[in-house]
Amino acid sequence: xxxxxxxxxxxxxxxxxxxxAGAALIAVASSVPFIAVPIRDALSGTAGTIKIxxxxxxxxxxxxxxxxxxxxxxxxxxxxxxxxNRPGASHVIGTEAVSRATxxxxxxxxxxxxxxxxxxxxxxxxxxxxxxxPICELARAPLLILVNDSSPHRTLADLLNAARxxxxxxxxxxxxxxxxxxxxxxxxxxxxxxxxxxxxYPGAAPTVNALLGEQVMSGLTDYxxxxxxxxxxxxxxxxxxxxHRIEALPDVPGIAESGYGDSEAELWIGMVxxxxxxxxxxxxxxxxxxxxxxxxxxxxxxxxQGLHPxxxxxxEFGARLRKQYDEYGRIIREMNITVE
Numbered sequence: 001x002x003x004x005x006x007x008x009x010x011x012x013x014x015x016x017x018x019x020x021a022g023a024a025l026i027a028v029a030s031s032v033p034f035i036a037v038p039i040r041d042a043l044s045g046t047a048g049t050i051k052i053x054x055x056x057x058x059x060x061x062x063x064x065x066x067x068x069x070x071x072x073x074x075x076x077x078x079x080x081x082x083x084x085n086r087p088g089a090s091h092v093i094g095t096e097a098v099s100r101a102t103x104x105x106x107x108x109x110x111x112x113x114x115x116x117x118x119x120x121x122x123x124x125x126x127x128x129x130x131x132x133x134p135i136c137e138l139a140r141a142p143l144l145i146l147v148n149d150s151s152p153h154r155t156l157a158d159l160l161n162a163a164r165x166x167x168x169x170x171x172x173x174x175x176x177x178x179x180x181x182x183x184x185x186x187x188x189x190x191x192x193x194x195x196x197x198x199x200x201y202p203g204a205a206p207t208v209n210a211l212l213g214e215q216v217m218s219g220l221t222d223y224x225x226x227x228x229x230x231x232x233x234x235x236x237x238x239x240x241x242x243x244h245r246i247e248a249l250p251d252v253p254g255i256a257e258s259g260y261g262d263s264e265a266e267l268w269i270g271m272v273x274x275x276x277x278x279x280x281x282x283x284x285x286x287x288x289x290x291x292x293x294x295x296x297x298x299x300x301x302x303x304x305q306g307l308h309p310x311x312x313x314x315x316e317f318g319a320r321l322r323k324q325y326d327e328y329g330r331i332i333r334e335m336n337i338t339v340e
Contacts, residue, residue, distance in 0.1 A: 049080040050285075052108050052271075055094025057087045060204065061224050064305055065139050065269050066110045072292035079288075090114050090179070092124065099126035103274040105281030108135070112269050113180040116325040120332045121178045121339050129325060132272040133282055134318040136289045137310040139302055141267045142242030143184055144252070146219045146226060146235050148211055156239040156258045159218055163194040173210045174220040176200030178339050181220045183328060184241050184265035186335040191260040211235060222267055223248055223306025241265040248306045268310065270317060286313045 054066050063085065070081040086094035091114040101107035115128050126132075145156060153159045163170040174181035177200045185198055199216050201207040204225035211219040212234060223246070229235040230249075240246055243256045243264050255263050271289060273282060292298060293309040302309060312320065331337070 048106055049082060050106050050108065052081065052083045052110055053094050053098050054083060054085050054110050055087060055091040056085065058085050061139075061141055061222055061267060061305060061307060062110055062112055062269055064224065065302070065307065068298055068301055069110075069138065069289065069292050072295055072298055073288045076291065077288055090118060090122075092118060092122065095128075096125055098272075099131040099274060101274050103133075103277040105273060105277050105285060107274065108285070109272050110138070110269060111272060112267055113324070113328075115270075115272075116321055117178060117180065117183070117328050117332075119325070120329045121337070129322060131275050133275055133277050134314065134321060135271040135273055135282055135286050136293075136313040137268055137270040137317045137320065138289065138293060139269045139307040140242075140310050141222050141224070141269075141305070141307045142240040142246055142254075143181060143220050143265055143267065144223055144226065144237045144249075145239045145241065146211060146221070146237055147217065148214050149233055149236050150214065151217065151236065153218070153238065154236075156253075159238060160192045160194055162217075163196050164192070167195040168197050170194075170218065171197045171199050171216040172218045172220060173199045173201055173207045173216040175203055175207060178332070178337055180265060180267060182337055183331050183335075184263065185220060186331060186337060187263040187265065188241075188255075188260060190335070191263045208235075227304075227306065246306055247303050247308070268320075269307075270310075270321075282314075289313070 052066050052070055054062050056062050063083070066083050070083050073079060074081045086097055088094070091111065095109060095111060095115065098107055098109040109132070118124060119128060145159070147153050147159065153162065159170065172185060174185060176182045176198065182198065182200070185196065189196055199210070201210060204221045207219050207221050208225055208229065210216045212229065220241070226235055227248070230237060237249055237252045239253050239255055239258045240249065241255050241264060243261060244254045245252060255261060273285070290311060290313060293311060299309060
């Protein structure tokens with residue numbers, strides 16, 4: 001056996017250590033969901049981990065989209081990505097944390113409608129239109145108007161006729177007090193010229209439980225929160241609050257078909273970064289996100305949750321945020337919707 005010189009022995013040992021380190025990192029990465037470790041960066045010590053903050057607890061559409069996206073981008077770009085849930089105060093805690101993060105492209109926020117609703121009803125330490133850079137709108141999902149399967153109301157018209165005949169007696173449960181659901185109900189009440197008894201719950205789960213327990217006559221929530229109960233025949237969807245029918249519920253009419261197109265209300269899910277994040281970082285992330293959301297397996301998983309990709313980025317997404325900010329503010333003022 002040839003004898004290695006001291007220099008060659010050191011080189012050989014370093015190579016063996018490098019191979020062992022690479023194998024160890026691959027093993028760790030394969031055992032942790034939704035995180036990919038880029039070997040080239042880990043060995044050089046220059047890895048830039050991207051953190052996606054979700055301002056809600058695990059589960060639900062925002063968390064689902066964030067984790068699907070993180071997994072796809074990590075796999076395609078060999079980029080380290082983690083998802084961190086920071087719930088509290090109707091999205092405010094997680095959102096404020098990201099507004100204060102270093103604007104280097106490594107901290108991102110996945111958010112939804114409360115992003116532009118909260119400023120109209122709460123005192124905030126950030127401005128959604130000026131404290132953040134818009135990246136992309138990722139996905140959309142309609143809200144559903146639901147009843148227990150034992151309900152005599154078979155259509156939205158049945159429910160609204162009952163509300164018209166007995167003002168204030170027909171109860172409708174939804175997340176509140178000042179949410180997309182509350183705004184959607186206010187728009188429908190105005191369009192249909194009815195008054196319903198809005199029953200506020202702190203989230204989708206208690207709303208669904210109230211429907212299942214027949215504590216309320218109707219409810220409003222997203223598809224993913226009730227998909228299992230719809231399949232089991234425990235709940236019945238009367239209409240979606242989207243303009244058109246959705247793939248997951250082809251037999252359920254959209255709100256426009258039902259005659260109330262002005263009441264359209266969809267949950268949107270988008271990604272933003274702290275203000276002053278470099279444009280090249282925003283552009284790079286937008287490219288990753290757009291490619292990920294076009295992946296066929298991602299589309300299939302989104303459809304199963306009643307979600308569909310949006311794919312609107314940059315200035316166009318920013319314009320949509322501003323438009324919704326103005327629209328929600330007007331409705332909140334006109335309908336005198338307040339935090340109870």
